[in-house]
Amino acid sequence: MSSFLDLNVSSPSRSQCVNSPGSGAMRTIIIVVSILIIQNVFTTPILAGNRVFRSHKRIVGGTPAEKDAWPWMLGLVKNEHSGPLCGAALIHPKWAITAAHCMESDTGGVVSTNTFKIVSGIVDFTEDYQDHMHKIKRIISHPHYDSQLIDNDIALLEMTSPLHEIPPLDIYSGEVSNFTGTVLGWGNIVNSDPKDPYNPDYSAEFSDQLLQVSLPIMPQDICIESSSYLITDNMFCAGYSQGGKDACEGDSGGPFVIFDDGHWQLAGIVSWGEGCAWPGYYGFFTRVPNYHDFIAAYIYWGPYDQTDINQNGITDLKDVMFLLDYLTEKKPLIY
Known part of the structure; x- marks a missing residue:
């Protein structure tokens, strides 16, 4: 579930500091600012949007998904030559659902509708998927999406043409607890230490093959205790205390599904996490049942x-x- 935050800090040169008025004060300011930046970098929650490179290996602790097992699973690509940057799910013949942070532009707004294409019916992205690409007509990010808290991390994507041949995924309407769900995605397969996100020996690897992993939903008090960030009622966490299984970078927007009442239903959306599959940490998901009215209002x-x-x-x-x-x-x- 991760995209790393890069901060570029330009420091004054030695000639600018030595023998200049207030140079001691300047050095003090630089030291204080550097400490604050380091603290921010090493404690920032990690989103799942950016890719580094791709491989045929597995999601962290997951297994390859069978073709046609998850027909409503979608990928979001920039062109016919790129792998999916985020996941999504078909919830209506003309509508997909994903994470709002996947639709966030570099300036903090919403990307244009031609930024991404939706890919359906593809499990292995080494295959030619040009005929499976669909244009986006409208992007609806939640009006109260908070990019700092990563709250209300949900967005709807209207397609220009309906996909009647694909059965949509139902929305779960009950309490999201006491379930073991399944997460799907083409994201990073290498676990990472949240306390050392910029380890030079660490390399993210991404899968061409759709992968799945089963994760138990944790009690909300454990979710809150596991993180130093504000956890709202619009989030839930899932995973194992010992680590080893998780969603990761590139899985954002993908579905967390539970099997209830005889069929699979959408309970969560991959949102954020601290590291990936690390002991003592869990992945966080948007609590989809909280957004029935939002979904209905637009669809x-x-x-x-x-x-x-x-x-x-x-x-x-x-x-x-x-x-x-x-x-x-x-x-x-x-x-």
Whole structure:
């Protein structure tokens, strides 16, 4: 789940400091600023967006996913020659869900719709996937996404054309606890020490093959105790106290799914972590059930005709019954 924060600090040259007025004060300022920067670098939570290079090895502690086992799994690429920078999941024929930080531009806004393409139906990215690429029509990052806290880390991607041939992933609507879920992604497969993120001997390696790993959801108090950062109710953590299994850099935006009521459902989105698969640390995920209203507001109550809720080309009794179920029982608005 990681993208490293690079800080470039330009220090005054020796000629600028020696025999200049206030040089002692300047040296003091430089030392204090350097200490603060080092503290920030070595304690900053790690997002999962950037890639270094790719390999055929496995996600940290995971196994290769079988073809067609997870049909709603999507990758986000910049072009037909790049591997996926983030993951996503199809939750509706025209909509995908991912992490908001995957859609964040260098200036802090939202990237343009032509920055990424959505890739569907691909497990191995060594294959030609040009015919599996789909354009993005609209990006909806959560209006309260906080890039400092990494809170409300969720975004919706509307595609220009629906994918009717792929069954969408259901949204889980219950309490996210006491489950062991599965995380999917093409991310980094090498565990990393959160206290030494810039170890010169460390090299991230990324997988061309879609990988999966099973992780138990931890009690929220353990999640809070394990991290020095503010943990909100919009997050949950998963993993093992001994480490060894985790999502990592490049897995951001990918789904954390649980098997409940006879089928797989989306409970979380890969968000952030401190290191990868390190003992005493856990991966953190966006708690998706908290965002049913956000999802419904854009997917179903948009400014255009939404009477065809499942977007199969017709408005029929299925659409009416589904809407009644939602209004009377507050069922998830995912068809």
